[in-house]
Amino acid sequence: MKLPRRPPPKARIEIIPMIDTVFFLLVFFMMSSLSMAVYRGMPIDLPKAGTGQQGVRDHAAVTLTKDGQLYLDKQPISLDQLRGRLKELLEVNPELTVVLSADEAVSHGRVVEAMDIARWAGSNRLAIAVKPNQMRREE
Template identity: 50%
Template sequence: MVQVNRRQIRKARIEIVPMIDTIFFLLVFFMIATLSMTKQQGLPVNLPRAATAEREIRENVTLTITREGRLYYNKQEIALERLGSALKGDLGENPRLLVIINADTDVTHGKVVEVMDQVKAAGASRMAIATKLKGER
Protein backbone atom coordinates (compact mmCIF):
# COMPACT_ATOMS: atom_id res chain seq x y z
CA MET A 1 0.00 0.00 0.00
CA VAL A 2 1.28 3.33 -1.04
CA GLN A 3 0.66 6.06 1.37
CA VAL A 4 -0.06 9.41 -0.25
CA ASN A 5 1.09 12.44 1.58
CA ARG A 6 -1.94 14.50 2.17
CA ARG A 7 -1.44 18.10 2.93
CA GLN A 8 -3.97 19.78 5.02
CA ILE A 9 -6.02 22.06 2.87
CA ARG A 10 -6.74 25.34 4.58
CA LYS A 11 -9.74 27.33 3.62
CA ALA A 12 -9.01 30.81 2.34
CA ARG A 13 -10.01 33.55 4.76
CA ILE A 14 -10.37 37.22 4.31
CA GLU A 15 -8.74 39.05 7.16
CA ILE A 16 -11.09 41.86 8.11
CA VAL A 17 -9.07 43.47 10.92
CA PRO A 18 -6.49 45.14 8.61
CA MET A 19 -9.35 46.32 6.39
CA ILE A 20 -11.10 47.93 9.38
CA ASP A 21 -7.83 49.60 10.41
CA THR A 22 -7.46 51.05 6.93
CA ILE A 23 -11.05 52.32 6.90
CA PHE A 24 -10.61 54.04 10.27
CA PHE A 25 -7.36 55.59 9.10
CA LEU A 26 -9.08 57.01 6.01
CA LEU A 27 -12.02 58.24 8.09
CA VAL A 28 -9.74 60.10 10.52
CA PHE A 29 -7.69 61.50 7.64
CA PHE A 30 -10.73 62.96 5.88
CA MET A 31 -12.17 64.33 9.13
CA ILE A 32 -8.94 66.20 9.88
CA ALA A 33 -8.65 67.39 6.28
CA THR A 34 -12.21 68.73 6.39
CA LEU A 35 -11.61 70.52 9.69
CA SER A 36 -8.51 72.21 8.36
CA MET A 37 -10.42 73.38 5.26
CA THR A 38 -13.16 75.02 7.33
CA LYS A 39 -10.61 76.85 9.46
CA GLN A 40 -9.08 78.42 6.36
CA GLN A 41 -12.45 79.82 5.32
CA GLY A 42 -12.77 81.69 8.61
CA LEU A 43 -9.59 83.76 8.28
CA PRO A 44 -10.13 87.52 8.47
CA VAL A 45 -9.42 89.12 5.11
CA ASN A 46 -9.89 92.68 3.89
CA LEU A 47 -11.64 92.27 0.56
CA PRO A 48 -11.02 94.79 -2.21
CA ARG A 49 -13.86 97.03 -3.28
CA ALA A 50 -15.36 96.77 -6.76
CA ALA A 51 -17.67 99.13 -8.60
CA THR A 52 -19.56 96.23 -10.17
CA ALA A 53 -20.27 94.30 -6.98
CA GLU A 54 -23.91 93.30 -6.56
CA ARG A 55 -25.70 93.73 -3.26
CA GLU A 56 -27.47 90.73 -1.85
CA ILE A 57 -31.24 91.16 -2.01
CA ARG A 58 -32.96 89.91 1.12
CA GLU A 59 -35.83 87.48 0.77
CA ASN A 60 -37.08 88.00 4.32
CA VAL A 61 -36.56 90.08 7.44
CA THR A 62 -36.93 88.79 10.98
CA LEU A 63 -38.37 91.01 13.69
CA THR A 64 -37.94 89.65 17.21
CA ILE A 65 -39.78 90.96 20.26
CA THR A 66 -38.26 89.77 23.54
CA ARG A 67 -40.03 89.16 26.83
CA GLU A 68 -38.76 92.55 28.03
CA GLY A 69 -40.34 94.26 25.00
CA ARG A 70 -37.11 94.92 23.11
CA LEU A 71 -37.37 94.91 19.33
CA TYR A 72 -34.68 93.41 17.09
CA TYR A 73 -34.41 93.84 13.32
CA ASN A 74 -32.40 90.89 11.96
CA LYS A 75 -30.74 90.39 15.39
CA GLN A 76 -29.88 94.09 15.80
CA GLU A 77 -31.77 96.08 18.39
CA ILE A 78 -33.89 98.88 16.93
CA ALA A 79 -36.35 101.42 18.31
CA LEU A 80 -39.98 101.03 17.24
CA GLU A 81 -39.91 104.54 15.75
CA ARG A 82 -37.00 103.62 13.44
CA LEU A 83 -38.54 100.33 12.28
CA GLY A 84 -40.54 101.92 9.46
CA SER A 85 -37.57 103.64 7.84
CA ALA A 86 -35.41 100.51 8.12
CA LEU A 87 -38.12 98.42 6.50
CA LYS A 88 -38.68 100.96 3.71
CA GLY A 89 -35.01 100.67 2.76
CA ASP A 90 -35.23 96.89 2.37
CA LEU A 91 -38.65 97.09 0.70
CA GLY A 92 -37.18 99.47 -1.88
CA GLU A 93 -34.77 96.72 -2.93
CA ASN A 94 -37.34 93.90 -2.75
CA PRO A 95 -41.06 94.79 -2.72
CA ARG A 96 -41.94 91.10 -2.15
CA LEU A 97 -39.99 91.05 1.13
CA LEU A 98 -41.44 88.68 3.75
CA VAL A 99 -41.47 90.11 7.29
CA ILE A 100 -41.37 87.37 9.94
CA ILE A 101 -42.35 88.38 13.48
CA ASN A 102 -40.95 86.30 16.35
CA ALA A 103 -42.67 87.36 19.55
CA ASP A 104 -42.09 85.80 22.96
CA THR A 105 -45.19 84.19 24.47
CA ASP A 106 -45.07 86.69 27.36
CA VAL A 107 -45.18 89.76 25.08
CA THR A 108 -48.48 91.62 25.25
CA HIS A 109 -50.83 91.53 22.30
CA GLY A 110 -50.67 95.31 22.08
CA LYS A 111 -46.90 95.32 21.52
CA VAL A 112 -47.23 92.82 18.66
CA VAL A 113 -50.00 94.93 17.09
CA GLU A 114 -47.81 98.07 17.33
CA VAL A 115 -45.04 96.27 15.44
CA MET A 116 -47.51 94.97 12.85
CA ASP A 117 -48.84 98.52 12.34
CA GLN A 118 -45.32 99.80 11.68
CA VAL A 119 -44.71 96.97 9.19
CA LYS A 120 -47.93 97.76 7.31
CA ALA A 121 -47.21 101.51 7.38
CA ALA A 122 -43.80 100.83 5.79
CA GLY A 123 -45.59 99.19 2.86
CA ALA A 124 -44.87 95.51 3.47
CA SER A 125 -47.42 93.28 1.77
CA ARG A 126 -46.16 89.95 3.14
CA MET A 127 -46.06 89.31 6.88
CA ALA A 128 -45.90 86.12 8.97
CA ILE A 129 -45.92 85.34 12.67
CA ALA A 130 -43.51 82.59 13.69
CA THR A 131 -44.94 79.76 15.79
CA LYS A 132 -43.90 76.34 17.06
CA LEU A 133 -45.80 73.09 16.92
CA LYS A 134 -47.24 71.95 20.24
CA GLY A 135 -44.72 69.79 22.04
CA GLU A 136 -41.76 71.33 20.17
CA ARG A 137 -39.12 72.95 22.35
Protein backbone atom coordinates in the same frame (compact mmCIF):
# COMPACT_ATOMS: atom_id res chain seq x y z
CA MET B 1 8.10 21.89 -24.89
CA LYS B 2 5.91 24.88 -25.29
CA LEU B 3 3.54 25.76 -22.43
CA PRO B 4 0.17 27.22 -23.29
CA ARG B 5 -0.29 30.79 -22.12
CA ARG B 6 -3.36 31.87 -20.25
CA PRO B 7 -4.97 35.03 -21.56
CA PRO B 8 -4.47 37.94 -19.17
CA PRO B 9 -7.53 38.65 -16.97
CA LYS B 10 -9.76 41.46 -18.20
CA ALA B 11 -9.86 44.66 -16.18
CA ARG B 12 -13.02 45.09 -14.10
CA ILE B 13 -14.51 48.16 -12.55
CA GLU B 14 -15.56 47.43 -9.00
CA ILE B 15 -18.92 49.11 -8.44
CA ILE B 16 -19.38 48.54 -4.69
CA PRO B 17 -16.64 50.97 -3.54
CA MET B 18 -17.96 53.55 -5.99
CA ILE B 19 -21.50 53.23 -4.57
CA ASP B 20 -20.12 53.62 -1.04
CA THR B 21 -18.25 56.77 -2.03
CA VAL B 22 -21.25 58.32 -3.76
CA PHE B 23 -23.49 57.52 -0.77
CA PHE B 24 -20.97 59.11 1.59
CA LEU B 25 -20.86 62.27 -0.55
CA LEU B 26 -24.66 62.42 -0.67
CA VAL B 27 -24.93 62.22 3.12
CA PHE B 28 -22.14 64.77 3.56
CA PHE B 29 -23.81 67.34 1.27
CA MET B 30 -27.23 66.79 2.84
CA MET B 31 -25.87 67.39 6.34
CA SER B 32 -23.83 70.41 5.31
CA SER B 33 -26.78 72.00 3.49
CA LEU B 34 -28.92 71.62 6.63
CA SER B 35 -26.34 73.45 8.69
CA MET B 36 -26.34 76.37 6.23
CA ALA B 37 -29.90 77.43 7.07
CA VAL B 38 -29.95 81.10 8.04
CA TYR B 39 -32.10 82.22 10.96
CA ARG B 40 -32.10 85.98 11.29
CA GLY B 41 -34.18 86.32 14.46
CA MET B 42 -33.20 86.35 18.11
CA PRO B 43 -33.64 83.23 20.27
CA ILE B 44 -37.00 83.60 22.07
CA ASP B 45 -39.71 81.31 23.42
CA LEU B 46 -42.25 81.22 20.58
CA PRO B 47 -45.89 80.29 21.17
CA LYS B 48 -47.12 76.96 19.77
CA ALA B 49 -49.60 76.61 16.89
CA GLY B 50 -50.99 73.48 15.23
CA THR B 51 -51.00 75.11 11.80
CA GLY B 52 -47.37 76.27 11.84
CA GLN B 53 -45.39 75.96 8.60
CA GLN B 54 -41.73 76.05 7.64
CA GLY B 55 -39.98 79.40 7.24
CA VAL B 56 -39.89 81.53 4.11
CA ARG B 57 -36.76 82.13 2.06
CA ASP B 58 -36.34 85.90 1.69
CA HIS B 59 -37.42 87.62 4.87
CA ALA B 60 -36.69 90.29 7.45
CA ALA B 61 -36.98 89.04 11.03
CA VAL B 62 -38.59 91.43 13.51
CA THR B 63 -38.18 90.05 17.04
CA LEU B 64 -39.92 91.19 20.23
CA THR B 65 -38.37 89.82 23.42
CA LYS B 66 -40.16 89.42 26.73
CA ASP B 67 -38.09 92.23 28.27
CA GLY B 68 -39.45 94.70 25.67
CA GLN B 69 -36.48 94.82 23.30
CA LEU B 70 -37.08 95.07 19.54
CA TYR B 71 -34.67 93.64 16.97
CA LEU B 72 -34.49 93.67 13.18
CA ASP B 73 -32.34 90.80 11.88
CA LYS B 74 -30.57 90.48 15.28
CA GLN B 75 -29.80 94.22 15.40
CA PRO B 76 -31.42 96.24 18.22
CA ILE B 77 -33.74 98.91 16.85
CA SER B 78 -36.36 101.32 18.18
CA LEU B 79 -39.98 101.47 17.01
CA ASP B 80 -39.27 104.83 15.36
CA GLN B 81 -36.33 103.43 13.38
CA LEU B 82 -38.13 100.20 12.43
CA ARG B 83 -40.47 101.80 9.90
CA GLY B 84 -37.66 103.57 8.03
CA ARG B 85 -35.40 100.51 7.98
CA LEU B 86 -38.20 98.23 6.75
CA LYS B 87 -39.07 100.79 4.08
CA GLU B 88 -35.45 100.70 2.84
CA LEU B 89 -35.45 96.88 2.74
CA LEU B 90 -38.78 96.80 0.89
CA GLU B 91 -37.54 99.29 -1.72
CA VAL B 92 -34.67 96.91 -2.51
CA ASN B 93 -36.94 93.83 -2.54
CA PRO B 94 -40.72 94.44 -2.76
CA GLU B 95 -41.37 90.69 -2.35
CA LEU B 96 -39.70 90.65 1.08
CA THR B 97 -41.67 88.88 3.81
CA VAL B 98 -41.59 90.41 7.28
CA VAL B 99 -41.52 87.59 9.86
CA LEU B 100 -42.66 88.75 13.29
CA SER B 101 -41.28 86.66 16.17
CA ALA B 102 -42.67 87.57 19.58
CA ASP B 103 -42.05 85.85 22.89
CA GLU B 104 -45.11 84.28 24.54
CA ALA B 105 -44.91 86.82 27.35
CA VAL B 106 -45.11 89.88 25.06
CA SER B 107 -48.42 91.74 25.26
CA HIS B 108 -50.82 91.54 22.34
CA GLY B 109 -50.79 95.32 21.92
CA ARG B 110 -47.02 95.39 21.39
CA VAL B 111 -47.27 92.69 18.71
CA VAL B 112 -50.08 94.57 16.91
CA GLU B 113 -48.02 97.75 17.09
CA ALA B 114 -45.07 96.03 15.36
CA MET B 115 -47.42 94.55 12.74
CA ASP B 116 -48.90 98.00 12.11
CA ILE B 117 -45.44 99.51 11.61
CA ALA B 118 -44.59 96.78 9.09
CA ARG B 119 -47.80 97.55 7.18
CA TRP B 120 -47.10 101.30 7.23
CA ALA B 121 -43.63 100.59 5.83
CA GLY B 122 -45.31 98.97 2.82
CA SER B 123 -45.05 95.27 3.61
CA ASN B 124 -47.62 93.19 1.74
CA ARG B 125 -46.31 89.94 3.17
CA LEU B 126 -46.37 89.51 6.91
CA ALA B 127 -45.92 86.25 8.84
CA ILE B 128 -45.95 85.41 12.55
CA ALA B 129 -43.37 82.87 13.73
CA VAL B 130 -44.61 80.01 15.94
CA LYS B 131 -43.35 76.63 17.14
CA PRO B 132 -45.22 73.72 15.55
CA ASN B 133 -47.58 72.06 18.02
CA GLN B 134 -47.87 68.26 18.03
CA MET B 135 -51.55 68.38 18.80
CA ARG B 136 -53.62 68.81 15.63
CA ARG B 137 -57.21 69.86 15.73
CA GLU B 138 -59.81 67.17 15.12
CA GLU B 139 -61.74 67.39 11.87
